[in-house]
Amino acid sequence: MALSVRNIIFVAxxxxxxxxxxxxKLDNSQSQLRxxxxxxxxxIEQHAxxxxxxxxxxxGEVQVMLDLSSVDTxxxxxxxxxxxxxxxxxxxxxxxxxxxxxxxxxxxxxxxETLTQQVSLKLNLHGAxxxxxxxxxxxxxxxxxxxxxxxxPIIIDAKAxxxxxxxxALQEVxxxxxxxxxxxxxxxxxxxxxx
Numbered sequence: 001m002a003l004s005v006r007n008i009i010f011v012a013x014x015x016x017x018x019x020x021x022x023x024x025k026l027d028n029s030q031s032q033l034r035x036x037x038x039x040x041x042x043x044i045e046q047h048a049x050x051x052x053x054x055x056x057x058x059x060g061e062v063q064v065m066l067d068l069s070s071v072d073t074x075x076x077x078x079x080x081x082x083x084x085x086x087x088x089x090x091x092x093x094x095x096x097x098x099x100x101x102x103x104x105x106x107x108x109x110x111x112x113e114t115l116t117q118q119v120s121l122k123l124n125l126h127g128a129x130x131x132x133x134x135x136x137x138x139x140x141x142x143x144x145x146x147x148x149x150x151x152x153p154i155i156i157d158a159k160a161x162x163x164x165x166x167x168x169a170l171q172e173v174x175x176x177x178x179x180x181x182x183x184x185x186x187x188x189x190x191x192x193x194x195x
Contacts, residue, residue: 024146024191026054026064031189033066035156038180039171047073056146056191060103062121064189066095081173086166087126096124097132109140116151128161134187144193153184 034048050072054064068087073079083089099121109115114137121132135151158167158181171179 023058023194024056025194026052027145027190027192028052030145031187033064033185033187033189035183035185036153037183039174040177041180045073047071052189054097054189054191055194056101056106058103060101060106062097062099062101062119064097066097068093068095078174081170085169085173086163088166092126095126098122098124099134101136101138106138106140106146109138109146111140111142111144114139123156123161125156125161126163130157130160132156146191148187148189148191150185150187153186156183156185157181158183 028051031052032048033052034046037045037047039045049066049068049070051067051070052064053067054062056062069083069089071079071082071087073082099119101117101119105115105117117136117138119134119136121134122129123132132154134154137149137151139147139149141147158164164181167179167181170176
């Protein structure tokens with residue numbers, strides 16, 4: 001039986017949303033990226049980046065960009081020192097995290113359901129690119145939003161990105177005995193369906 005043009009359009013419209021729904025954009029207002037620093041071998045402090053941007057494509061490609069000038073340590077002078085001495089935002093204003101998630105698993109998620117994925121990412125920071133492993137928990141909300149959270153800390157080795165001199169400079173200006181170069185990072189990222 002031949003299909004009419006009207007029926008073909010109806011079928012196309014019915015199928016298309018299933019394909020197009022697997023694309024999401026990061027909602028900065030609902031997202032958090034926090035990291036911890038340890039100074040003098042015992043003092044743990046929590047910091048964050050306020051400005052994030054990112055997406056998950058319909059092929060499962062993930063991209064998250066951090067505005068390094070949005071670092072927030074709750075102490076303005078320390079924010080400025082981190083921007084200038086550690087991240088050198090005048091030369092390296094952004095950091096980029098890229099990788100892939102299993103899009104099949106995401107497409108099958110129903111509202112309220114959660115899955116876990118171990119993802120290998122690449123972090124581009126301070127002119128260096130290194131692999132980063134993340135153990136992620138992904139939950140689909142009723143409105144289609146994907147909440148992507150770290151199940152365990154994502155460990156970033158500052159030395160791997162050439163940040164040792166910046167750490168030493170921060171240590172000296174603050175008159176500290178030491179700052180650990182291994183940094184635990186925690187994410188809670190909201191990806192909303194693209195219209």
